[in-house]
Each structure stands twice: as structure tokens, then as C-alpha cells.
Amino acid sequence: QKEVEQNSGPLSVPEGAIASLNCTYSDRGSQSFFWYRQYSGKSPELIMSIYSNGDKEDGRFTAQLNKASQYVSLLIRDSQPSDSATYLCAVTYSGAGSYQLTFGKGTKLSVIP
Amino acid sequence: DTGVSQNPRHKITKRGQNVTFRCDPISEHNRLYWYRQTLGQGPEFLTYFQNEAQLEKSRLLSDRFSAERPKGSFSTLEIQRTEQGDSAMYLCASSLGGWSNEKLFFGSGTQLSVL
Numbered sequence: 001q002k003e004v005e006q007n008s009g010p011l012s013v014p015e016g017a018i019a020s021l022n023c024t025y026s027d028r029g030s031q032s033f034f035w036y037r038q039y040s041g042k043s044p045e046l047i048m049s050i051y052s053n054g055d056k057e058d059g060r061f062t063a064q065l066n067k068a069s070q071y072v073s074l075l076i077r078d079s080q081p082s083d084s085a086t087y088l089c090a091v092t093y094s095g096a097g098s099y100q101l102t103f104g105k106g107t108k109l110s111v112i113p
Numbered sequence: 114d115t116g117v118s119q120n121p122r123h124k125i126t127k128r129g130q131n132v133t134f135r136c137d138p139i140s141e142h143n144r145l146y147w148y149r150q151t152l153g154q155g156p157e158f159l160t161y162f163q164n165e166a167q168l169e170k171s172r173l174l175s176d177r178f179s180a181e182r183p184k185g186s187f188s189t190l191e192i193q194r195t196e197q198g199d200s201a202m203y204l205c206a207s208s209l210g211g212w213s214n215e216k217l218f219f220g221s222g223t224q225l226s227v228l
Contacts, residue, residue: 008153032215034216043220043222046216100158100171101217103156104155
């Protein structure tokens with residue numbers, strides 16, 4: 001069973017702080033890793049992708065990947081109330097002809113003004 | 114353009130009725146996906162198309178579910194003899210395709226309520 005695990009939260013951080021979101025996955029053959037943001041009642045929106053070990057930065061967002069530990073994280077710097085949402089970690093599993101993206105249950109982030 | 118378009122946005126039906134949803138992907142995208150999401154859960158994969166070919170189906174997709182993508186453009190998802198457990202948000206997504214670097218772009222979803 002291929003799994004993506006996330007702490008469901010809620011994670012509460014004060015405005016301006018760094019929010020740290022974590023995700024682990026079960027299949028060592030996983031190749032592509034994504035973070036989606038989902039506001040309540042809306043569809044998921046892609047915010048970050050990462051494919052190789054290390055850090056990838058995009059504005060206030062940094063994705064970190066450690067394939068040896070099967071661990072992906074998302075850091076949000078200078079958190080804003082508008083960042084309050086559920087953050088979904090998603091992983092593409094290896095396998096011939098399979099492009100199935102598997103999601104975790106999401107971590108709910110609340111940024112307190 | 115526009116993004117992925119889904120219709121209807123909401124559907125209320127009685128148990129046992131058939132329903133059909135439509136998805137129009139981003140025009141240059143050749144891959145189209147259907148996912149289902151219930152409250153407090155992440156999206157669950159149902160099926161995906163590469164152009165008009167349905168290449169992968171989840172075991173979640175029972176015999177009551179069927180999806181088509183004629184001519185590799187829009188797609189429909191039909192649920193026959195709906196059950197209360199089918200109540201969920203049905204999400205369509207599309208992507209350009211390419212080796213493993215799948216970036217999915219989601220539509221707004223169709224919220225199904227089965228009474």
C-alpha cells in the first residue's frame with residue numbers, strides 16, 4: 001500500500017512566523033513531489049514541485065526533499081493570514097505507465113493575525 | 114484560457130439515479146485525471162486518460178462508474194445507481210504529460226450530494 005502521511009493539524013502560527021509542514025511517503029521509488037494549497041470549499045492549487053534532494057525556493061515558499069529519509073517538507077516564511085488553508089503533499093509513484101498522483105490527507109494551517 | 118472547467122458545480126440527486134459530470138481540460142493538455150475528495154481527506158485517484166485512451170483505473174472505480182474522453186478533448190464521468198457513499202467532490206485535473214514531472218491543474222470540482 002503506497003501511502004503519503006501528513007499531520008492533519010491544525011497548525012497555528014502567528015503572522016510573520018515560519019510555518020513548517022511535513023510529509024513522509026512509503027515508496028522509495030517515488031520520483032516527483034508536490035505541494036498543493038486548498039482553501040476551504042475550493043480545489044487544490046499547485047504551489048511547489050521538487051524532484052531532487054535538497055531545497056527549492058520560490059518566493060516565501062521553500063520545499064525540502066530528503067529521499068533517503070522519504071521526507072518532504074514545506075516552509076512558509078513571513079506567514080500571512082491569507083496562507084491559512086489546507087496544504088496537501090502529493091507524490092508520483094514509480095511504475096511502468098503509472099502517472100497516478102497520490103495525496104496525503106493534508107495539514108490545516110491557521111495563521112493568526 | 115482558461116483553466117480546467119467542470120460542470121455542474123453542484124449536483125443533488127436521489128439514491129438510485131444516474132448522474133454525469135463533464136470536464137473540459139486546458140486545451141493543450143493531453144492527460145486528464147478524475148479524483149474524488151471527501152471531507153477531511155486528500156483527493157483519491159479514480160482514473161486517467163492519455164488523449165482518448167483510458168490508461169489507468171483505481172479499484173475505487175466500481176462497475177457503476179464509467180469515464181470517457183471521446184476525441185481526446187473533454188471527458189465525462191458517469192455514476193449509475195448512485196449511493197449515499199458516492200457523495201463527494203469530484204475533481205478533474207489535466208496536465209501536459211511528459212516524463213514523470215506531472216503538474217496537475219485542477220478544476221473547481223463538482224460537489225455531488227446523494228439523498
